[in-house]
Every structure is written in C-alpha cells, then in structure tokens.
Amino acid sequence: MSVIDKSMSIIDIVQKYPQTVEIFRNYGMGCLGCVAARFENLEQGASAHGIDVASLVADLNKAVGQD
Numbered sequence: 001m002s003v004i005d006k007s008m009s010i011i012d013i014v015q016k017y018p019q020t021v022e023i024f025r026n027y028g029m030g031c032l033g034c035v036a037a038r039f040e041n042l043e044q045g046a047s048a049h050g051i052d053v054a055s056l057v058a059d060l061n062k063a064v065g066q067d
Helices: 012-017 016-026 035-039 043-049 055-065
Strands: none
Touching: 012 016, 012 035, 012 043, 016 055, 043 055
C-alpha cells in the first residue's frame, strides 16, 4: 500500500518524509522551498516540470519503504 499519492501536497510530503527530498532533487524538482510547493499537489508539480507522476510516486514510496 502506498503512503504517498499524486493528490498530496509537495510540502506535506517533504515535511512528513524528509528522506524524499533527494528523490525530488533527482527528478529536477529542487524548488521545494518555493511558494508553489506549498500550494501544488504532487501531480501538478510533476506536470509543471514535465515529469511522469506515476514514476515519481513509485520512487517516493520506495524512499519511505512503501512499494
């Protein structure tokens, strides 16, 4: 069962699971402190960066031990 899904807020994910910061950076989403990260959900943020959200969600869940 996944603990992270595409509807979650980026900032909430990072605050709850700090180990995901490296995953976001690996995907080119280094703007975790930006204003948009507080308001965008994971799907919106991934879309804005041209990232496949399903792959990102899978890698984030692996990082938190849920795959």
